[in-house]
Amino acid sequence: xxxxxxxxxxxxxxxxxxxxxxxxxxxxxxxxxxxxxxxxxxxxxxxxxxxxxxxxxxxxxxxxxxxxxxxxxxxxxxxxxxxxxxxxxxxxxxxxxxxxxxxxxxxxxxxxxxxxxxxxxxxxxxxxxxxxxxxxxxxxxxxxxxxxxxxxxxxxxxxxxxxxxxxxxxxxxxxxxxxxxxxxxxxxxxxxxxxxxxxxxxxxxxxxxxxxxxxxxxxxxxxxxxxxxxxxxxxxxxxxxxxxxxxxxxxxxxxxxxxxxxxxxxxxxxxxxxxxxxxxxxxxxxxxxxxxxxxxxxxxxxxxxxxxxxxxxxxxxxxxxxxxxxxxxxxxxxxxxxxxxxxxxxxxxxxxxxxxxxxxxxxxxxxxxxxxxxxxxxxxxxxxxxxxxxxxxxxxxxxxxxxxxxxxxxxxxxxxxxxxxxxxxxxxxxxxxxxxxxxxxxxxxxxxxxxxxx
Amino acid sequence: xxxxxxxxxxxxxxxxxxxxxxxxxxxxxxxxxxxxxxxxxxxxxxxxxxxxxxxxxxxxxxxxxxxxxxxxxxxxxxxxxxxxxxxxxxxxxxxxxxxxxxxxxxxxxxxxxxxxxxxxxxxxxxxxxxxxxxxxxxxxxxxxxxxxxxxxxxxxxxxxxxxxxxxxxxxxxxxxxxxxxxxxxxxxxxxxxxxxxxxxxxxxxxxxxxxxxxxxxxxxxxxxxxxxxxxxxxxxxxxxxxxxxxxxxxxxxxxxxxxxxxxxxxxxxxxxxxxxxxxxxxxxxxxxxxxxxxxxxxxxxxxxxxxxxxxxxxxxxxxxxxxxxxxxxxxxxxxxxxxxxxxxxxxxxxxxxxxxxxxxxxxxxxxxxxxxxxxxxxxxxxxxxxxxxxxxxxxxxxxxxxxxxxxxxxxxxxxxxxxxxxxxxxxxxxxxxxxxxxxxxxxxxxxxxxxxxx
Numbered sequence: 071x072x073x074x075x076x077x078x079x080x081x082x083x084x085x086x087x088x089x090x091x092x093x094x095x096x097x098x099x100x101x102x103x104x105x106x107x108x109x110x111x112x113x114x115x116x117x118x119x120x121x122x123x124x125x126x127x128x129x130x131x132x133x134x135x136x137x138x139x140x141x142x143x144x145x146x147x148x149x150x151x152x153x154x155x156x157x158x159x160x161x162x163x164x165x166x167x168x169x170x171x172x173x174x175x176x177x178x179x180x181x182x183x184x185x186x187x188x189x190x191x192x193x194x195x196x197x198x199x200x201x202x203x204x205x206x207x208x209x210x211x212x213x214x215x216x217x218x219x220x221x222x223x224x225x226x227x228x229x230x231x232x233x234x235x236x237x238x239x240x241x242x243x244x245x246x247x248x249x250x251x252x253x254x255x256x257x258x259x260x261x262x263x264x265x266x267x268x269x270x271x272x273x274x275x276x277x278x279x280x281x282x283x284x285x286x287x288x289x290x291x292x293x294x295x296x297x298x299x300x301x302x303x304x305x306x307x308x309x310x311x312x313x314x315x316x317x318x319x320x321x322x323x324x325x326x327x328x329x330x331x332x333x334x335x336x337x338x339x340x341x342x343x344x345x346x347x348x349x350x351x352x353x354x355x356x357x358x359x360x361x362x363x364x365x366x367x368x369x370x371x372x373x374x375x376x377x378x379x380x381x382x383x384x385x386x387x388x389x390x391x392x393x394x395x396x397x398x399x400x401x402x403x404x405x406x407x408x409x410x411x412x413x414x415x416x417x418x419x420x421x422x423x424x425x426x427x428x429x430x431x432x433x434x435x436x437x438x439x440x441x442x443x444x445x446x447x448x449x450x451x452x453x454x455x456x457x458x459x460x461x462x463x464x465x466x467x468x469x470x471x472x473x474x475x476x477x478x479x480x481x482x483x484x485x486x487x488x489x490x491x492x493x494x495x496x497x498x499x500x501x502x503x504x505x506x507x508x509x510x511x512x513x514x515x516x517x518x519x520x521x522x523x524x
Numbered sequence: 525x526x527x528x529x530x531x532x533x534x535x536x537x538x539x540x541x542x543x544x545x546x547x548x549x550x551x552x553x554x555x556x557x558x559x560x561x562x563x564x565x566x567x568x569x570x571x572x573x574x575x576x577x578x579x580x581x582x583x584x585x586x587x588x589x590x591x592x593x594x595x596x597x598x599x600x601x602x603x604x605x606x607x608x609x610x611x612x613x614x615x616x617x618x619x620x621x622x623x624x625x626x627x628x629x630x631x632x633x634x635x636x637x638x639x640x641x642x643x644x645x646x647x648x649x650x651x652x653x654x655x656x657x658x659x660x661x662x663x664x665x666x667x668x669x670x671x672x673x674x675x676x677x678x679x680x681x682x683x684x685x686x687x688x689x690x691x692x693x694x695x696x697x698x699x700x701x702x703x704x705x706x707x708x709x710x711x712x713x714x715x716x717x718x719x720x721x722x723x724x725x726x727x728x729x730x731x732x733x734x735x736x737x738x739x740x741x742x743x744x745x746x747x748x749x750x751x752x753x754x755x756x757x758x759x760x761x762x763x764x765x766x767x768x769x770x771x772x773x774x775x776x777x778x779x780x781x782x783x784x785x786x787x788x789x790x791x792x793x794x795x796x797x798x799x800x801x802x803x804x805x806x807x808x809x810x811x812x813x814x815x816x817x818x819x820x821x822x823x824x825x826x827x828x829x830x831x832x833x834x835x836x837x838x839x840x841x842x843x844x845x846x847x848x849x850x851x852x853x854x855x856x857x858x859x860x861x862x863x864x865x866x867x868x869x870x871x872x873x874x875x876x877x878x879x880x881x882x883x884x885x886x887x888x889x890x891x892x893x894x895x896x897x898x899x900x901x902x903x904x905x906x907x908x909x910x911x912x913x914x915x916x917x918x919x920x921x922x923x924x925x926x927x928x929x930x931x932x933x934x935x936x937x938x939x940x941x942x943x944x945x946x947x948x949x950x951x952x953x954x955x956x957x958x959x960x961x962x963x964x965x966x967x968x969x970x971x972x973x974x975x976x977x978x
Contacts (some may be wrong), residue, residue, distance in 0.1 A: 073597040441698060490691040
């Protein structure tokens with residue numbers, strides 16, 4: 071039995087797949103402060119025009135530049151692996167496959183978009199990128215990409231993570247990235263927040279505002295901003311995962327996949343694996359596609375589809391997406407990448423069009439699933455990834471109960487070697503499950519009152 | 525150009541290569557306290573007989589059990605990668621290839637022997653393994669292997685590392701391993717040391733003694749000891765690296781390799797890559813084979829070939845090897861895996877027979893090389909691995925100066941994601957180079973007086 075199906079470099083997908091081309095209704099545009107659709111040129115100080123064109127494109131296939139493929143080839147195609155150890159342990163007739171995105175230099179799927187973003191920026195004459203990072207996955211991936219492409223990189227890292235995860239900051243530094251705690255004294259936004267709340271732990275919303283400010287304020291005009299999830303062009307770049315997986319399943323002799331699973335925070339690793347399979351579903355294939363989120367941040371399962379800000383401070387355009395309200399603050403869970411109040415607009419629309427079936431899982435079940443995975447399969451999963459694993463185990467158990475030979479595919483989005491403090495908390499019994507009450511949910515969604523309706 | 529040459533699972537080597545079969549003189553035996561060769565049955569309380577048979581075997585090829593191959597196939601064959609980014613940066617005509625052993629679940633080459641050791645022990649009816657670990661690479665690899673094979677695992681981790689590297693301990697715990705700080709109250713040796721030196725930072729020598737004691741004292745007779753380097757059977761298991769590399773170089777169209785490089789502490793990652801190429805050299809191939817060690821622990825470049833203990837306390841048999849004297853204590857360098865006073869007897873004999881050319885590199889140069897590697901290639905190397913990279917850069921620069929198109933192959937033995945504190949110390953200017961004086965060296969070697977001569 072083949073445990074690891076590699077794809078030759080020459081078989082790497084040459085184009086990304088754009089789900090916007092196949093959705094039943096055209097994607098809704100982001101809106102500006104005036105309630106009118108944002109025009110591409112309005113974003114030109116923030117992003118380079120070549121990425122803005124991808125952001126608004128409805129073309130089905132978009133070519134991957136050969137230079138981008140050359141860099142991705144350092145770790146791609148990622149192997150499609152068979153989780154035979156877990157299958158045997160669960161005594162399931164299901165065949166479980168996973169794309170191992172944890173083998174990239176940064177340890178997650180994030181470099182799949184960091185590299186093309188850095189490359190397109192460089193093509194556009196940009197010399198420096200600014201971004202924010204929460205737990206540090208995205209900041210380290212962008213630092214890595216900038217190192218290889220000779221760009222400068224500055225990362226505003228949420229203060230509490232900056233202090234708690236010094237190793238993530240060090241990864242960025244090894245790749246030549248500059249990492250500062252946010253709020254910082256580098257920006258007007260940061261100075262204002264610090265003056266009012268000197269002891270603030272920071273937030274992703276503040277960090278986004280700082281990164282955007284630093285990018286657009288640079289008088290040389292050679293600095294831009296980069297975002298690691300949510301936006302259409304980010305989903306696009308990640309589809310290389312699912313496109314590779316399809317070729318590898320064919321090599322494995324699997325004519326059909328029954329279930330596709332990915333964890334969902336901003337949506338990019340889920341979309342990357344799932345969108346190419348949604349294309350098949352739109353054309354009649356029977357496939358169950360499951361984005362998995364934490365019960366403590368139930369954007370897709372309990373949130374509302376609405377126009378909302380992408381950040382807490384309301385500096386971004388209004389995006390049409392599932393949201394818990396832009397000032398929703400998730401209870402502390404260890405899957406930092408899944409604590410976002412919103413969701414990628416393309417994923418949100420896919421949910422509305424019935425293309426996928428969201429599911430929420432509590433964190434203790436996720437850590438228990440991660441432990442079982444590590445002890446039967448080997449690789450230690452990121453806490454985010456453990457949400458997908460929990461859902462996979464549910465499906466595999468169901469297959470056993472129903473006596474069905476099904477094929478389950480999921481995205482092993484990253485390893486957990488930088489997240490062992492979370493395992494420590496779990497193993498010492500310090501973690502608990504969280505679920506917001508109906509009252510809290512309604513209060514949080516109340517912030518959307520008066521916003522345009524999609 | 526192919527950046528990553530994968531080998532299909534079906535092409536995995538089916539046998540390990542045993543250098544002992546091809547050396548000019550038969551390997552010298554280990555000696556007991558009486559100065560007489562140790563007999564296999566003397567070791568039966570420590571190791572299972574099937575591994576003892578491998579330890580003393582001079583058979584050229586030893587079959588890899590299919591069940592072992594099945595587990596290794598979760599991450600093997602490891603890719604052979606082309607370091608094109610580094611080549612371009614150095615403007616070298618050399619073609620640089622590396623085996624990426626950092627992609628295993630434990631992040632290094634160590635699981636290549638941890639898995640077969642756990643498997644052979646299980647075959648022999650052993651239910652529990654004890655071992656020691658310094659920086660934690662070996663302890664985590666053995667915990668991983670034991671988890672997959674359903675054995676219990678207990679790791680005595682040197683106190684100073686136990687305190688400084690809590691994440692390594694957590695890796696072991698996620699894999700179900702029990703990790704205690706050494707010296708501990710669990711053993712007579714540990715209690716004695718603690719009574720005399722309550723604040724001792726511990727040492728690998730003490731930890732070995734504790735692990736051996738716990739293994740042989742277990743009244744059930746179902747516990748054995750496992751060692752992660754130095755011994756012949758460990759070198760044997762690691763040869764899968766070099767055997768794979770040969771097949772992959774052929775796929776890459778390289779008819780000949782000019783230089784083979786690996787860092788050397790106990791010798792196992794170096795031997796794993798290099799031994800199959802030494803076989804060719806013995807049969808006339810021209811290949812330069814370079815084990816690289818730190819100048820602060822110059823076992824091969826300044827040590828003596830002698831009979832010496834494998835541990836500080838003198839509990840092991842006397843081994844014929846290059847050594848700095850069994851109570852040599854290396855100055856603190858961040859490559860914890862390269863601080864061992866001795867060297868694998870097989871590697872030592874290969875040096876004596878002119879099959880390889882040892883080299884020593886100071887640590888600041890190694891970290892500088894690691895930074896250059898990370899920024900041109902991506903993967904962050906372990907501090908141990910950075911020694912190999914420093915030597916690779918020297919060779920690549922020489923090829924440029926000489927205008928020679930040569931093929932360089934090295935072992936990327938592990939990633940550095942658990943060693944970022946070392947990078948922090950380097951980036952903050954806190955590290956320095958060390959080199960022992962002639963006087964210190966002579967004093968250390970003086971401990972060998974009166975020992976049998978090989």
